[in-house]
Amino acid sequence: MCGNNMSLPLPAIVPAALKATAAVSGGCLAAKAFAGIQTPHSPFKPVTLNVGMTMPSWFDIIGLQTDAEEDEAGIKHVSEKTKTLIDQEVKIGITSHRIVLGGFSRDGALSLYTALTTQQKLEGVVALSCWLPLQYTLKYRLPCIRSEMHVLQCHGEVDPLVPNLCNLSNITYNTYPRMPHSACPEEMMDIKQFIDQQLPPI
Template structure:
């Protein structure tokens, strides 16, 4: 496997003592700073916390097959944008290795993994699901906004194997707009159903009228969910 590359980061520091962290992955073609600006534009109150550091990494530019090989800031490659095709596991696993360093940086800063939440928008949500379900199931939770996994994703198998072994699994929070492409919304809902069937505790919210985008109601629900997973400590 290729050596992990250092990612560009945009981070929002807590206003008080840092005791938990959120890693929020952008969608295809975006950047961490772009996602942060989008969140700031739609989230009232802002997705900022007294005790939680929110980290927005940027994916390195790579050739992206659905764009005929043009460079794009994507977390992994796809053979095509379809729920039914094979996953591009080589690029997914390489990025899981790269993102492991982001998690480790937080651990090195004194944040235990059970005080870390990872999630993302669109492709970022799919990347978060691979990262958490297959490699870091000991974190506090995972969220996926307007996201889906391929029908035969290896992430489903990883969750099922862990569940059958009696090992704990993180909670999943999902949102998807009903005015997004109807096929994408169904794929997102199917992902939630399949992960729940495999043994994961999942919550799926359909948001009426929402396209493939972030929204204030969605950010309010996400903020509340994050605070439930990462409440302030007595020293925060």
């Protein structure tokens, strides 16, 4: 929610000021007026990693170690919902290669997983302070990165929550000194530059 009052959620879909020719899906991602922006709101649910306390989350997070158990059913369920949003954008005239997914932490993880499993050929992914979930199911898809889509992965060098591990090769991978599990102005500029480059006006 980018620091906004969570009792007053922002609109989930922000229409383009002009005729939309591209779509950006994910919280806290900037795009020009020609791109429609979707920021779906996650439901509140108990999260194991949060000592079972309720918080906004698409799926349960059990642990963040590379060998931690994962909520496979939950991840796949919400990924299918995200794919439905992608299909809706394509149906209204946005070609799939003009769509970028992205998000922070678990939303970035969901974006990576969805982009690697959708049948649509997306333009790219912005993955912020996140990890690649269900890696064992994706080994056959990893070589497709870069040839099919562009990935910007950003991570703070002192993130105490999500390990600073680049799970993918052949991507743009930026790290930021002294940045914890958060964001910084330099990262925001890198995101803007990435989206401007991948979704130029047409």
